[in-house]
Amino acid sequence: IGAGVAGLAAVGAAKGLGAQVRAFDTRPAVKDEVQSLGGTFLELDFEEAGDGGGGYAKVMSPEFIAAEMALFREQAKEVDVVITTALV
Template sequence: GLQAIATAKRLGAVIEASDVRPAVKEQIESLGAKFLDVPFITDEEREIAQGVGGYARQMPADWMRRQAELVHERAKQADIIITTALIPGRKAPVLISEDTVKAMKPGSVILDMAVDQGGNCPLSESGKTVIKHGVHIIGEGNLAALLSADASALYARNVLDFLKLIVNPEGGLAINLEDDIVAATLLCHAGEVLRK
């Protein structure tokens, strides 16, 4: 969640975020996002919100109702909602109800990263992008795993393109000092250090 906030902020987005754990408020605000605060009314809510080992615990039904009302109102204006809420050993809490999806702007996007544990949106489907009530719902629980293959392919392509600049068709080394890329990456040539 925090990484999504940081990335979106760098791209110029206006961000609002919510979390049950009070300690996360400062982290959210330090990244430039507005914290959507759902006040604690009871001592039980305050105690549960502390979490265990850095993870949230299941909040009482009344607090979840208040959070759902706040999220519903804010979701009406959102272009993108990213959900990552998980509770170890339990089904993911529903944060974006079908009624909330119905109230969102057509063309809005929900990225449900908790989909593999039941999802933060009941309309999400694991490994699929679906359109419900005009809203694109991406059900991807392990988004980071998808990036490594793309990053590896991109790196391999860049290495291949670079090798084409310094290897002739016969497979021998052919350094073209006139090529800007080759010249910029060449550290030594003909026994002399060119760059330190």
């Protein structure tokens, strides 16, 4: 969850170890980066982009967050590891 610098590093490391990797980010612009590392980019059918200033994500609407959490609940049933990254 999160495909910024740390998230992309996690995708690359996991793929290097032979994992099947799925990644999600509120910024659709990182889709190509995830795919270039061999990961699958998860998307929501939701009309709200998460691009904020300076390449960082913006705060998303409560409706987007609810849809995102539903996606994560479904994905969590199928995976062994979930890695979350965030700007702190």
